[in-house]
Amino acid sequence: MSANDLKQEVTDKYSLRGRVFNRLREDILSGKYEENEELREVAIGEELGVSRTPVREAFRQLELEGLIRIIPNKGAYVTGISEKDVKDIYMIRSRLEGLAARWATEHITLEQLEEMEENVYLAKFHSEKGHLEQLAELDNRFHEVMYEASGSKMLEHQLRDFHQYVLRVRKKTLASANRGPQSNLEHEQIMMAIKEKNADLAEQLAHQHMINAYENMVKNGLHEAYSESEKRIGE
Amino acid sequence: MSANDLKQEVTDKYSLRGRVFNRLREDILSGKYEENEELREVAIGEELGVSRTPVREAFRQLELEGLIRIIPNKGAYVTGISEKDVKDIYMIRSRLEGLAARWATEHITLEQLEEMEENVYLAKFHSEKGHLEQLAELDNRFHEVMYEASGSKMLEHQLRDFHQYVLRVRKKTLASANRGPQSNLEHEQIMMAIKEKNADLAEQLAHQHMINAYENMVKNGLHEAYSESEKRIGE
């Protein structure tokens, strides 16, 4: 066993606890439960057809994931995310994305680099055609590839963790589609820096890329910008 | 309730589960349990005089904290930390410490700044006297104050999390080496940058401070801090 996966994923998908955990996480992230809504053990248990034990264990994990807050002898409440939290997350991510870009420069494989190039190329095409759906998908994938290329499970896990929180506010905080072209241009610059083995530049560009994404988001209003689309644009 | 504490601490110190959690965490971090050692629910329960239920719940949390790894239907095993993990953690921390320094520059209160100044001053004294114990304590506190001054519970939690892992390998690195004076000098520079409201410089210095700490640690032989098996498997 490598000690690389220091922070563990919840691997136990098929135990009742695992199922409860994943289901609750999904429901919280999707917004099924309101902010500050109280989750009762028996109610959740009955809904999923299990006893309190696996529900409680899932609660303990969700608490550490930050999705709920447990007040001793009182109850479990869905946590909210403030605008400051969102800003903090983006700023933290900006640093870590920068680090990921640096490490990617050092560790990227030929296959990964080619996927990045193809990603940028395809994104340019879809951007011109106005295919927002595909564009969002490619955007996500670009970052995923970079995380993988960083060669650090540790960092990868951190970034995925933060990404999860951002997903929660995607309804409140959806970036506008017109960031697409600019975002893709930034991807291309990051990719080029990685390709040319310029780690300093890659880190700086990836860092700025995230800050731009955040500022664009703020500019478009943290509150009202709503959209049907499941995907965010322009990270 | 502020949504600021997105990632929760384990606040429930007085429930049996909380006690088990804190005790186990302490024992793992202190090295009482070997790497890959199996933790059995009943054994732990009997040792602490509680039933399996609170032990199991504590296990679930420790799993997410990354201190143990739970294999379904099999057991719970203390996770190890590889040399690469340590490096990754330090590099990630370097970025986040930098960010903390930047935000501290923006949000620090007069009281916090004064504690920093006093800290540096005291550390200089103890350094000259060779009081390693106090020096280590002041070092920890310096960073704690900076985290608090950052005004971001989010970042604070992240850094504490990482700090915890580092504790498992650090132990005597600061004490043994003559890094004390140099480290304190760097603290002073960071403090001055914060005081002068030079956020860019503060970030840069705090960033470099962490990298220096890591390189010093490596120079003094990280090898004793982790197990042979991990070294062979890892790089």
Next chain:
DNA sequence: ACATGTATTATTGTATACAATCAAACATGT
């Protein structure tokens, strides 16, 4: 001796019973 199938045992996973705690409704005295 070896492979394979079958108890045996230890351990985890889950359900449930009971205790402790909290909050709201109610009652009481002023």
Next chain:
DNA sequence: ACATGTTTGATTGTATACAATAATACATGT
């Protein structure tokens, strides 16, 4: 009306009983 004490019900916290699973030892046939 108000404050305070008390009862009641709901909910969480913990212990324990039982089921499922995995590893080991054992037995059996070849």
